[in-house]
Amino acid sequence: ATVAHEFNNVLMGIQPFAELLERPNISNETLTKCARHIRNSVQRGKAVALEILRFTQPSAPQRKALALDEWLEGLLPEIEAQCENKITIVTELPPGPLVVMADPSQMAQVITNLTNNARDAMPRGGTLTIRISEPETEREFVQISVIDDGTGITPDVMAHIFEPLFTTKQCGGTGLGLAVAHQIVQRHGGAIFAESEAGAGTAFHILLPRLP
Secondary structure, eight states, X not given: OHHHHHHHHHHHHHXXXXXXXXXXXXXHHHHHHHHXXXXXXXXXXXXXXXXXXXXXXOOOOOOEEEEHHXXXXXXXXXXXXXXXXXXXXXXXXXXXXXXXXXXXXXXXXXXXXXXXXXXXXXXXXXXXXXXXXXXXXXXXXXXXXXXXXXXXXXXXXXXXXXXXXXXXXXXXOOSOHHHHHHHHHHHTTOEEEEEEOTTSOEEEEEEEXXXX
Protein backbone atom coordinates (compact mmCIF):
# COMPACT_ATOMS: atom_id res chain seq x y z
CA ALA A 1 0.00 0.00 0.00
CA THR A 2 2.86 2.40 0.77
CA VAL A 3 4.35 2.17 -2.73
CA ALA A 4 0.88 2.49 -4.28
CA HIS A 5 0.29 5.65 -2.26
CA GLU A 6 3.67 7.01 -3.33
CA PHE A 7 2.89 6.43 -7.00
CA ASN A 8 -0.50 8.03 -6.47
CA ASN A 9 1.24 11.08 -4.98
CA VAL A 10 3.42 11.27 -8.09
CA LEU A 11 0.38 11.14 -10.39
CA MET A 12 -1.54 13.66 -8.30
CA GLY A 13 1.47 15.95 -8.56
CA ILE A 14 1.30 15.79 -12.36
CA GLN A 15 -2.45 16.07 -12.86
CA PRO A 16 -3.15 19.73 -11.91
CA PHE A 17 -0.28 21.01 -14.01
CA ALA A 18 -1.31 18.86 -16.97
CA GLU A 19 -4.80 20.39 -16.68
CA LEU A 20 -3.29 23.88 -16.64
CA LEU A 21 -1.53 23.14 -19.93
CA GLU A 22 -4.92 22.49 -21.55
CA ARG A 23 -6.15 26.02 -20.85
CA PRO A 24 -6.17 28.51 -23.72
CA ASN A 25 -3.84 31.50 -23.76
CA ILE A 26 -1.52 30.04 -21.13
CA SER A 27 1.38 32.38 -20.36
CA ASN A 28 5.01 31.39 -20.95
CA GLU A 29 5.66 31.77 -17.22
CA THR A 30 2.87 29.33 -16.33
CA LEU A 31 4.00 26.98 -19.10
CA THR A 32 7.51 26.90 -17.65
CA LYS A 33 6.18 26.33 -14.14
CA CYS A 34 3.98 23.44 -15.27
CA ALA A 35 6.82 21.79 -17.19
CA ARG A 36 9.12 22.06 -14.16
CA HIS A 37 6.61 20.50 -11.77
CA ILE A 38 5.76 17.68 -14.20
CA ARG A 39 9.46 16.96 -14.77
CA ASN A 40 10.09 16.81 -11.01
CA SER A 41 7.15 14.43 -10.51
CA VAL A 42 8.40 12.17 -13.31
CA GLN A 43 11.87 12.06 -11.72
CA ARG A 44 10.27 11.12 -8.39
CA GLY A 45 8.29 8.35 -10.11
CA LYS A 46 11.45 7.00 -11.71
CA ALA A 47 13.17 6.97 -8.31
CA VAL A 48 10.30 5.00 -6.76
CA ALA A 49 10.38 2.47 -9.62
CA LEU A 50 14.16 2.11 -9.27
CA GLU A 51 13.87 1.37 -5.54
CA ILE A 52 11.28 -1.31 -6.25
CA LEU A 53 13.53 -2.92 -8.87
CA ARG A 54 16.55 -2.78 -6.58
CA PHE A 55 14.65 -4.66 -3.90
CA THR A 56 12.79 -7.20 -6.04
CA GLN A 57 15.62 -7.81 -8.54
CA PRO A 58 18.86 -7.20 -6.64
CA SER A 59 22.01 -7.33 -8.72
CA ALA A 60 24.98 -9.36 -7.55
CA PRO A 61 27.72 -7.20 -6.00
CA GLN A 62 30.67 -6.51 -8.31
CA ARG A 63 33.26 -6.78 -5.56
CA LYS A 64 36.76 -5.40 -5.68
CA ALA A 65 39.38 -4.43 -3.11
CA LEU A 66 38.13 -1.13 -1.69
CA ALA A 67 40.20 1.17 0.52
CA LEU A 68 37.39 2.77 2.47
CA ASP A 69 39.13 6.06 3.22
CA GLU A 70 39.73 6.78 -0.48
CA TRP A 71 36.24 5.57 -1.40
CA LEU A 72 34.61 7.84 1.18
CA GLU A 73 36.64 10.82 -0.01
CA GLY A 74 35.24 10.31 -3.51
CA LEU A 75 31.70 10.00 -2.15
CA LEU A 76 31.79 13.14 0.01
CA PRO A 77 30.81 15.64 -2.73
CA GLU A 78 27.55 13.74 -3.28
CA ILE A 79 26.85 13.63 0.46
CA GLU A 80 27.60 17.34 0.80
CA ALA A 81 25.19 18.12 -2.04
CA GLN A 82 22.49 16.10 -0.26
CA CYS A 83 22.96 17.92 3.02
CA GLU A 84 23.38 21.44 1.59
CA ASN A 85 24.76 24.02 4.02
CA LYS A 86 22.63 23.47 7.09
CA ILE A 87 24.44 20.31 8.18
CA THR A 88 28.06 20.03 9.24
CA ILE A 89 29.73 16.87 7.92
CA VAL A 90 32.52 15.33 9.98
CA THR A 91 34.60 12.36 8.85
CA GLU A 92 36.59 10.21 11.25
CA LEU A 93 39.12 7.95 9.56
CA PRO A 94 41.62 5.41 10.92
CA PRO A 95 45.34 6.16 10.81
CA GLY A 96 45.92 3.44 8.22
CA PRO A 97 43.87 2.06 5.32
CA LEU A 98 41.09 -0.44 6.00
CA VAL A 99 40.29 -2.53 2.93
CA VAL A 100 37.20 -4.61 2.18
CA MET A 101 35.97 -6.59 -0.80
CA ALA A 102 32.89 -4.65 -1.86
CA ASP A 103 30.93 -3.18 -4.73
CA PRO A 104 31.70 0.57 -4.52
CA SER A 105 28.47 1.71 -6.20
CA GLN A 106 26.23 -0.52 -4.09
CA MET A 107 27.92 0.59 -0.87
CA ALA A 108 27.60 4.20 -2.03
CA GLN A 109 23.86 3.55 -2.39
CA VAL A 110 23.75 2.33 1.22
CA ILE A 111 25.64 5.32 2.60
CA THR A 112 23.72 7.94 0.62
CA ASN A 113 20.45 6.39 1.82
CA LEU A 114 21.64 6.63 5.42
CA THR A 115 22.85 10.21 4.98
CA ASN A 116 19.52 11.14 3.36
CA ASN A 117 17.68 9.77 6.39
CA ALA A 118 20.08 11.60 8.71
CA ARG A 119 19.45 14.86 6.86
CA ASP A 120 15.69 14.40 7.18
CA ALA A 121 16.11 13.77 10.92
CA MET A 122 17.85 17.15 11.30
CA PRO A 123 15.40 19.64 9.73
CA ARG A 124 16.94 22.55 11.64
CA GLY A 125 20.51 21.47 10.91
CA GLY A 126 23.05 19.57 12.94
CA THR A 127 26.14 17.40 12.62
CA LEU A 128 26.52 14.30 10.49
CA THR A 129 29.48 12.10 11.40
CA ILE A 130 30.75 9.34 9.12
CA ARG A 131 33.26 7.11 10.89
CA ILE A 132 35.37 4.27 9.56
CA SER A 133 36.91 2.13 12.27
CA GLU A 134 38.14 -1.29 13.31
CA PRO A 135 35.88 -2.83 15.98
CA GLU A 136 37.71 -3.75 19.17
CA THR A 137 36.12 -7.19 19.46
CA GLU A 138 35.45 -8.03 15.78
CA ARG A 139 38.86 -7.55 14.19
CA GLU A 140 37.88 -9.50 11.06
CA PHE A 141 35.40 -6.74 10.21
CA VAL A 142 35.54 -3.06 9.33
CA GLN A 143 32.84 -0.77 10.70
CA ILE A 144 31.26 2.18 8.91
CA SER A 145 29.09 4.38 11.13
CA VAL A 146 26.70 7.12 10.05
CA ILE A 147 25.74 9.23 13.07
CA ASP A 148 23.39 12.17 13.38
CA ASP A 149 22.24 14.33 16.27
CA GLY A 150 18.67 14.59 15.03
CA THR A 151 15.26 13.57 16.27
CA GLY A 152 16.14 9.95 16.95
CA ILE A 153 14.01 6.81 16.57
CA THR A 154 11.57 5.52 19.14
CA PRO A 155 11.82 1.83 20.21
CA ASP A 156 8.50 0.92 18.56
CA VAL A 157 9.72 2.29 15.21
CA MET A 158 13.23 0.85 15.64
CA ALA A 159 11.78 -2.66 15.67
CA HIS A 160 10.56 -2.24 12.08
CA ILE A 161 13.07 0.02 10.31
CA PHE A 162 14.51 -2.66 8.00
CA GLU A 163 11.13 -4.08 7.01
CA PRO A 164 10.13 -3.55 3.34
CA LEU A 165 7.51 -0.83 2.83
CA PHE A 166 7.76 0.44 6.41
CA THR A 167 8.12 4.22 6.55
CA THR A 168 7.35 7.04 8.94
CA LYS A 169 7.68 9.75 6.29
CA GLN A 170 4.43 11.49 5.44
CA CYS A 171 5.53 11.97 1.84
CA GLY A 172 8.55 11.12 -0.28
CA GLY A 173 9.21 7.77 1.38
CA THR A 174 8.63 4.31 -0.07
CA GLY A 175 9.81 2.28 2.91
CA LEU A 176 12.34 0.49 0.70
CA GLY A 177 15.52 2.48 1.32
CA LEU A 178 16.64 0.74 4.52
CA ALA A 179 15.32 -2.61 3.30
CA VAL A 180 17.52 -2.31 0.21
CA ALA A 181 20.48 -1.19 2.35
CA HIS A 182 20.01 -4.23 4.60
CA GLN A 183 19.81 -6.50 1.57
CA ILE A 184 23.00 -5.07 0.03
CA VAL A 185 25.01 -5.37 3.25
CA GLN A 186 23.87 -8.96 3.77
CA ARG A 187 24.87 -9.88 0.21
CA HIS A 188 28.35 -8.58 1.08
CA GLY A 189 28.54 -10.98 4.04
CA GLY A 190 28.11 -8.13 6.51
CA ALA A 191 25.58 -6.76 8.96
CA ILE A 192 23.82 -3.45 9.61
CA PHE A 193 22.22 -2.29 12.86
CA ALA A 194 21.16 0.94 14.51
CA GLU A 195 21.31 2.61 17.91
CA SER A 196 19.05 5.50 18.77
CA GLU A 197 17.24 7.42 21.44
CA ALA A 198 14.29 9.67 20.76
CA GLY A 199 15.50 13.27 20.73
CA ALA A 200 19.16 12.28 20.95
CA GLY A 201 20.10 11.21 17.43
CA THR A 202 20.73 7.94 15.63
CA ALA A 203 23.78 5.88 14.70
CA PHE A 204 23.72 3.28 11.94
CA HIS A 205 26.62 0.81 11.95
CA ILE A 206 27.70 -1.36 9.02
CA LEU A 207 30.07 -4.30 9.48
CA LEU A 208 31.89 -5.56 6.38
CA PRO A 209 34.40 -8.44 6.23
CA ARG A 210 37.92 -7.06 6.21
CA LEU A 211 40.30 -8.02 3.43
CA PRO A 212 43.32 -9.72 5.05
